[in-house]
Amino acid sequence: MIRTVEDRRDGDRRGGERRDRRELGEPIIEFKGVWKRFGKTKIYEDLNLTIHKGETLTIIGGSGTGKSVMLKCLLRLLSPDQGSITAFGEEITGRDEKAMLPIRARIGMLFQGAALFDSLNVKENIAYPLRQHGWTDEDKILHRVQETLDMVNLPGVDHKWPAELSGGMKKRVGLARAIAIEPEVILYDEPTTGLDPTNVKNIDDMIIDLQKRLKVTSIVVTHDMGSAFRVSDRLAYLSNRRIDWVGFKDEVETTDSSSVRDFIHGNLDE
Ligand SMILES: Nc1ncnc2c1ncn2[C@@H]1O[C@H](COP(=O)(O)OP(=O)(O)O)[C@@H](O)[C@H]1O
Ligand SMILES: [Mg+2]
Structure with missing residues (x-):
């Protein structure tokens, strides 16, 4: 199944290549109905997100909303209380360390x-x-x-x-x-935090370059909106204990969901 969306952003360039259409490959990672709490603190209530082969998706959201925990659940360093996480079509939840090895190798x-x-x-x-x-x-x-x-x-x-x-x-x-x-999938948790602007650009360029050269699927977590817009195909907004909004980066300005737009505008200078 390929979903295509017209790229409405004139002159959008990625890795020096003009891309006129956006395409989504087959699902490669899926969070379905995921619930997670630490003690009394609820982190996720019915969180859902599908990541597609070959895309770069950036998870954005406030501090402490559970962005890093998503990546850790995907590696099964942490486990959800309920719900399913699959990678490469295989269920991850409930796997022991040994059974995780072939997944982690990818x-x-x-x-x-x-x-x-x-x-x-x-x-x-x-x-x-x-x-x-x-x-x-x-x-x-x-x-x-x-x-x-x-x-x-x-x-x-x-x-x-x-x-x-x-x-x-x-x-x-x-x-x-x-x-x-x-790896077929690369997870980046705050890859540019603490770097000066030149090094931020450097790392961003590398994420874009690796995606292009190695054809990997990338999931990035960042609070740097500049980086998010540079490296991503799509953005996923983690808020209210779920993925509140997901879409191509050029859809942010036209979406009915003002909360994701407000979040991005409120964090542009960070
Ligand atoms: N292993 C853990 N045990 C208990 N609480 C945790 C653990 N890991 C994360 N948390 C809590 O879960 C929430 C989400 O954490 P995290 O995913 O690291 O946030 P962020 O979105 O900033 O990456 C935070 O309140 C954090 O304190
Ligand atoms: Mg984090």
């Missing part, structure tokens, strides 16, 4: 803060998920590490330590680690 994650292991050098940071997924050949590992560092424009830093890197470089190493396993 999903790369850039965590909030891009936390690198300070006690491991860049090479071992990037090799970590490879080793987790059974890579043992040292030559192959080094080759893959160098390949991914090239992709994030940081060739030759494999021997450096996290403490020797700037904030922007750390994010890029985190990104290299996320793509090392050649």
Whole structure:
């Protein structure tokens, strides 16, 4: 099933390519009727969202609304109380760690803060998920590490330590680690937080570039509306314990839902 929407935004360019039509591929990840609470605090009440193959979808919403928790539920680092989450057509809820491995092997994650292991050098940071997924050949590992560092424009830093890197470089190493396993889906949690405008643009460009080159599906969480509009095909607004609005970014200005528009306008300068 392909849904197409005319692109009404003249001159919209993405990765230097004019796209006149918007298309949605087949569903690749689905949240269906998801409920979640922590103690007495209700986080989700009947949350639904479908992410389609090849798109970049950004989840926006106020602080503490459960954006990161969505990504963690998708990796099954947390579990919903009720409802279904599927990835690649397979149910995730209820899976144990072992059963999650083949799913996690297809999903790369850039965590909030891009936390690198300070006690491991860049090479071992990037090799970590490879080793987790059974890579043992040292030559192959080094080759893959160098390949991914090239992709994030940081060739030759494999021997450096996290403490020797700037904030922007750390994010890029985190990104290299996320793509090392050649994921089909990449999750980005606040990838540009704490970066200066040049580095923000840098990371945004990389998200767009990876989507184009690797044909991955990307789910981004950000509070930076500039980034959200640059990198995304669609936006999903998390509010009132559910996905309150979802649509192509150019539909924001014409939607009947004023709440998403108000949220975006209220956060444009952040
Ligand atoms: N493991 C946890 N245990 C208890 N509460 C949590 C846990 N993870 C997140 N929360 C709470 O759930 C809410 C949503 O968190 P989060 O998804 O991190 O928000 P954000 O939208 O800012 O990313 C917050 O109130 C947070 O304190
Ligand atoms: Mg968060």
